[in-house]
Amino acid sequence: MNEETQKEFNTFLEKWTDTPEQNKKAFLRLRDHLAAKAGVELDFKARPGVTYSLRGVHENQKDKDLFVMADVIEDEPRWLSVCFYGEMVKDPDELGDFVPEGLLGEDAMCFDVDSWDEELLQYIEVRLDEAAESAAKG
Structure with missing residues (x-):
């Protein structure tokens, strides 16, 4: 993230008081998992009152602007929607939802996190x- 975006992201996190559902904790866990990946850059897009999006892009990607979008959905309580391009992930346990044109106009696989769920987060x-890995291939 550039300096201005990082500041906006930090302000968002500081103002977010976690609830018993622990969705802030889940969001930070997923952020940390992404941030630890070689070649992955993070971006943040705020749409106050609607969503706050953490986006992951791999430095090798050429055809797509990102490979994952983790949205914090503005609701009571806030919850997470983590979306991938449909062709980039498998869903063997069928825990996600197929969303036609759901990620920047392309078919997506999205996973909703309503509350801390260790198995779902894993x-x-x-x-x-x-x-x-798919994004790293370009």
Whole structure:
């Protein structure tokens, strides 16, 4: 993230008080998982009152602007929607939702996180790994 975007992201996090669902904690876990991947850059797009999007892009990607978009959905309580391009991930346990044209106009696979769920978060982390590997190929 550039300096201005990082500042906006940090302000967003500082103002977000986590709830018993622990969705802020889940969001930070997914952010940390992405940030640890070689070649992955993060970006943040705020649409106050609607969503706050953390986007992952691999430095080798040429045809797509990102490989994952983790949205914080503005609701009570906030919840997460983590979306990937459909062709970049598998969903063997069928925990995601196929969303036609759901990610920047292309078919997507999205996973909703309503509250802390260790198994679901691990499952999404595997999807993050798959998508990052796919993105690394260009």
